[in-house]
Amino acid sequence: VVGPNYYGLSPDSATAKVQFTYNSDTIITLKSSRFLFRDSLLSSARVEVVAHLGEDSLYHPYCEMRFDPRSGQIRIMRYKTGLGLSAWTDSYHSMDISVDQLVWNQQTSKFNLRNLNLGSQQAAVFESKQYFRVTRMEEIAGLQQTHPLEELKLASYEFGYQDMPLANLIYALRMPRAQGERFLYEMSIQGFVEFNVDQQTISLNDRLFEYLDNWSGKRDYDVIQFVSRIGKGSNAQISLLNYEMDIAGVSRIAVSDSQQVALYPKGGKITMKEDMDFTFDGVINAGLFNYWGAGYTFDYQEFRVDMPQIDSMRFKVKQFDPPPGERPALVSVQTVLQDLQGQLLIDKSDNKSSKEYYPEYPIFQALNNSYVYYDDKRIHDGIYDRERFYMALDPFTIDSLDNTTTDGILFDGTFYSADIFPVMEQPLQVMPDYSLGFTKKMPPTDNYRGKGIFEGEIALSEQGLHAEGKINYLQSTTVSSDILMFPDDAKGRATTFDITESVAGVGHPEASGEDNPFHWFPYEDYIDANTRKVPFDMYGEQNVVAEGKLTYGPQGLTGKGELRYMTAKHNSPEEGYTFYNRSFESPKQDFRVKTLETDEQWAFQMLESSAKVDFDAREGLFDKLDPASFIEFPANRYMAKMDHAEWYMDDAKVDVKRKKAGEAYLVST
Numbered sequence: 001v002v003g004p005n006y007y008g009l010s011p012d013s014a015t016a017k018v019q020f021t022y023n024s025d026t027i028i029t030l031k032s033s034r035f036l037f038r039d040s041l042l043s044s045a046r047v048e049v050v051a052h053l054g055e056d057s058l059y060h061p062y063c064e065m066r067f068d069p070r071s072g073q074i075r076i077m078r079y080k081t082g083l084g085l086s087a088w089t090d091s092y093h094s095m096d097i098s099v100d101q102l103v104w105n106q107q108t109s110k111f112n113l114r115n116l117n118l119g120s121q122q123a124a125v126f127e128s129k130q131y132f133r134v135t136r137m138e139e140i141a142g143l144q145q146t147h148p149l150e151e152l153k154l155a156s157y158e159f160g161y162q163d164m165p166l167a168n169l170i171y172a173l174r175m176p177r178a179q180g181e182r183f184l185y186e187m188s189i190q191g192f193v194e195f196n197v198d199q200q201t202i203s204l205n206d207r208l209f210e211y212l213d214n215w216s217g218k219r220d221y222d223v224i225q226f227v228s229r230i231g232k233g234s235n236a237q238i239s240l241l242n243y244e245m246d247i248a249g250v251s252r253i254a255v256s257d258s259q260q261v262a263l264y265p266k267g268g269k270i271t272m273k274e275d276m277d278f279t280f281d282g283v284i285n286a287g288l289f290n291y292w293g294a295g296y297t298f299d300y301q302e303f304r305v306d307m308p309q310i311d312s313m314r315f316k317v318k319q320f321d322p323p324p325g326e327r328p329a330l331v332s333v334q335t336v337l338q339d340l341q342g343q344l345l346i347d348k349s350d351n352k353s354s355k356e357y358y359p360e361y362p363i364f365q366a367l368n369n370s371y372v373y374y375d376d377k378r379i380h381d382g383i384y385d386r387e388r389f390y391m392a393l394d395p396f397t398i399d400s401l402d403n404t405t406t407d408g409i410l411f412d413g414t415f416y417s418a419d420i421f422p423v424m425e426q427p428l429q430v431m432p433d434y435s436l437g438f439t440k441k442m443p444p445t446d447n448y449r450g451k452g453i454f455e456g457e458i459a460l461s462e463q464g465l466h467a468e469g470k471i472n473y474l475q476s477t478t479v480s481s482d483i484l485m486f487p488d489d490a491k492g493r494a495t496t497f498d499i500t501e502s503v504a505g506v507g508h509p510e511a512s513g514e515d516n517p518f519h520w521f522p523y524e525d526y527i528d529a530n531t532r533k534v535p536f537d538m539y540g541e542q543n544v545v546a547e548g549k550l551t552y553g554p555q556g557l558t559g560k561g562e563l564r565y566m567t568a569k570h571n572s573p574e575e576g577y578t579f580y581n582r583s584f585e586s587p588k589q590d591f592r593v594k595t596l597e598t599d600e601q602w603a604f605q606m607l608e609s610s611a612k613v614d615f616d617a618r619e620g621l622f623d624k625l626d627p628a629s630f631i632e633f634p635a636n637r638y639m640a641k642m643d644h645a646e647w648y649m650d651d652a653k654v655d656v657k658r659k660k661a662g663e664a665y666l667v668s669t
Contacts, residue, residue: 008035018042020067020074020106022240027052028074028104030065042067049076051102051111053243056092058102058111061194072106077116083197085189087127088113092243094276094300096131096191099124099235109241112234124228124235126247128276128300132214132221132353140190147215148183149192149208161204169202214353222352223257224300226250226270245272255298258354259362260287260402261346263298263305276300286344286362287402288330289315293340303349310340313370317406317430334462335436337393337411340370360399367395372413372428372436380464383486388418391428391436391460406430418487419449420465421458435462447471448490448522458485471520473527475500476552478518491519497529499552501540507581508557509539511550526553531561538579539565542615548573556580566649567594568620570611583614591622591645594635595652601635604654606645620647627660630667637669 010016018035020028028051032044043066051058060076062083067074078084078100087096103112115122141147155172156164170180184202188195192208213219228235230249238245247270253263266282273279281294284305293310314336319328345363347354372391374384393413398404411428415421415438422445431437437460447454456469467483471490476499483492494516501510513529513536520527528551529536535545548561560576562569563584570577572589592605606622608629613620624631624643631640644659658664 006037008037009033015048018044020104022106022109025052027240028076030076040068040070042069047076049102051238053090053092053238056090056243058097058238059089059091061086062197074104074106075101076103077101082185083188083195087125087191089191092274093245093272094129094274095272096127096129097125097236098127103234109239111238111240113236113238114234122229124249126226126228126236126272128222128224130210130220130222130352131225132211133223134215137211137215147212148187149212149215152187152192153204153208153212156202156204163196163199164202166200166202217355220350220353220355223254224276226253228268230268243274246270247272256346256352256354256362259347261285261344261362263296266294284344286346286364287400288317288404289313289364289398289401291340291344291364301349303346303352305344305346307340307342307344310342310370311338313337313340315404315409317404317409317434320406320432331434333430333434333436335372335374337370337372337436340366341368342366359403362401363397363399364401365395365397366393369393369395372411374460374462374464376462379462380484380486384464385418385487388416389420389487390416391426392416393428411436415460417465420485420487420490421445421447421454431459431461433461433463437461442467442469444472451522451525452520473520473522474552474554475502476527478520478527478529480518488523489519489521491517494518494529497536499550499557501581503581506556508552508579509544509581509584511536511538511546511557511579513537513550526551526555535564538563539582539615567597567599567652568592568647568649570613582616583612585612586610588625591620591647593647593654599635603633603635604645604647605632605634607632609645618649620649621645622647623659627662631656639667639669641665641667 008016015031015033016035018030019026031048032046035042035044045064047063047065049060049063063076063078065076087098090097099113100115115124155169170177173180175183184193184195187193192205194203194205210219214221226247228247228249235249236245236247249268250265250270251268255261255263262285264283265280270278270280277298277300279297284291291307291310292312293307295309297306299306316330316332319331322328343365345361347361348358370393373386374389375382375386391413393411396411409430413426413428415424415426426438426440428436428438439457439459441457442454444453444455452471452473454469454471456467458465458467465485467485468481470477470479478494479496480492480494483490497513497516497518499511502508513531514534515532516529518527518529528549530549531547535547536550538544538546542565544563544565546559546561546563548559550557550559557579558576559579560573562571569592570589572586575586575588577584577586587610588608589611590607591609591611592602595603608625609622611620611622622645627643631642631645640656642656642658642664644657646655
């Protein structure tokens, strides 16, 4: 008892000890020369801290502590000076942790690690035990020719490196007392020595020897460090149930500088396991490749990332044709690989520092079938439904992810084309538009479940499925340099479009065209073809030319537009025509005919009438749809109140009459 204060001391002058338990297990041991006990406070101005994590621990040599029995909260804080600046040593996760305080509420199962000045987003740093940077060694060395760590090692040799009297070691270092103490304090803060303040002794830690070996290239190391910045809450929480540590506010993790591998955790969160293993969701950048996914596990010993759920893989390639004299730029490939499972081998497991050069690393291994879809809205408004149209890729391996050649990227796979073509094995490659696709020569092949036969070349890319060649459908042949094939239809501009004559039943005539836009609907079983500058040729020697649209299918050949032959012309833009082998008919059309082809005016015209034209009978029959309307003779300037006409082609003669009741007469115009 000292005045109003009660202190807890050790009876044998050794350090006193206070322990806290959780579920009957000791989880915190505090050692101090004395503890202050009050009704509402247990505290100590200087404690040595061991937070137990099973057989391992979270340790700090120099903190102050406060325990409030009313709230059940213990708060352990690093000092901002001297040995208090030392990092926490975490043997379970194999880390050194620079964070201000450990807070535990007795009713909870988590240790909370946090900084004091949360508003400023002061960084908490979680660093691998094997972390090393040349710049750190250079900062320690300053301008000295012999590195201070090497000098400390040499000076400690005759004392055996352990439990060395402070004064003797400073003398061996040839430093003034005050300078030597400052130097050794700094070495202790950085973890190179253990400074026993009470015994005034120094012991060298393994870290010193490891840093010197790292510096000289004799030893492997890593560059893994987690920098946590948060606005509020805890930087990290350690579970007392399984010792997993959730770290928040981690935006980026550099795993390997030389292999260009970095991790970007989703939400800034990672979960540390034992010995530097950790899990996370988010993005992995490995050289030219990026992977979006969840459930990633970083295996420290094997130096790889297990990736059971990769939502998508994207990558860049070198520009195909850079300007002369310039280095090729990196271009993002538009196509995404999806639904992968795989592993990323960062480097050899004993080469985490990349002190040896293995050009094949990093390596990505896809362990399952992955998929490429073409249903993005920018690709013809998403018409390529991913349920039917996709590439299924075989498991693959890509090495040298930081320096992969564009030509070296090839994915073996199977093309499912929504039955545009039969299922086919086909590798994917980077196409000229920087998407994944292929070009393939096709022998005569079933097209749209055998509705047609295609022969030529197909090309798949972000532009869709294009083809160059010919389509045979029924008795038609469409030849085109660019056919755009969709899951249920195909369209393009035909170089030539031909339909051969059919004499079966009523049949249909032959027809041929050039430069014809066409649209094929295989499952509705018809094809449309339109004219541009060159009309269709029809009916062989009858020399019928047609401008407009032809529609062809199993039901026959129909059309809309204008027909011309001999001195006659038909127009039917709406109701159109049905074409038979040697005749055609229309329910509504306009008919005009001249006596001679050189005549300027029409000799006869019968508008809005039905028509039946027979080239074998050499006649045309026409009936007015509106009996009250007139038949016209423009050249002779007459109109006839009649409703029926019979045209005799070879005689250049038209007979007109009235078939329905009513008066028939001619009127001069």
